[in-house]
Amino acid sequence: MLEIKDLHVSIDGKEIIKGVNLKVEKGKIHAIMGPNGSGKSTLANVLMGHPKYKVEKGSITFDGKNVLVMTPDQRAKAGMFLAFQYPVEVAGVSLFNFLRAAYNSINNGHAKNIEKEVISVLDFQKLLKEKVKLLQMDESFIYRHLNEGFSGGEKKRVEILQLAVLNPKIAILDETDSGLDIDSVKIVANGVNDLKGTDMGVLLITHYQRILKYIKPDYVHVMINGKIVKSGGEDLAEQLEQKGYDWIKEGIE
């Protein structure tokens, strides 16, 4: 479904991603782990079309389509979703209105040739309240301005709330678990697991192994210095938890 081939990416003339190959199939969960500064967020941002990054070489395709010629909103309408490592605050826009607009826009994007079908405020409220419950958030959140004054953990839950509402074909989660206490990690994991079996592929970027106890990965990849240097199964994540990254770095040198 998502295929990355020999990807090289630079920022301000500095090469950050140095030849990444990766395939994420329907319904599969791929975890990407790696030390800080290894290029994980760069990869996530490039997948979604952040203008700051320059693709120097290689290709990204999604459902056979060339992603690199698509704008970020076209990528979202094609079924790609990114949960940010650092969600931004948007003053003046309620979470409710933001998500309803996104929901309508994405659903119309999937079905361009039929009459515009806009979900009613009441129906959307029902849908949103269900998802808010799933994430164990207070209903009052949906009427507040997007992320404004939310705690770090609340922002991360809102990212997963967006995921649950928008129901993409592939979810890229950039360190959604970082800075969360263990109960919140479990709630976030529940939110993701609730969408499994919908054929959603997941690219789960994480620094720590603990979220992988609740979201079981099919594959684990280690990214160091802009490259995927090792791939394996769930047991690789356990090894990393015990031994850190140094033994892999030594292996490369």
Ligand SMILES: Nc1ncnc2c1ncn2[C@@H]1O[C@H](COP(=O)(O)OP(=O)(O)O)[C@@H](O)[C@H]1O
């Ligand atoms: N504007 C920039 N100019 C130069 N280097 C940058 C810039 N932005 C990010 N980087 C570098 O890119 C590298 C990868 O960063 P990032 O993708 O955020 O890593 P990770 O998410 O794995 O921690 C880091 O070394 C970072 O300092």
Ligand SMILES: [Mg+2]
């Ligand atoms: Mg990062």
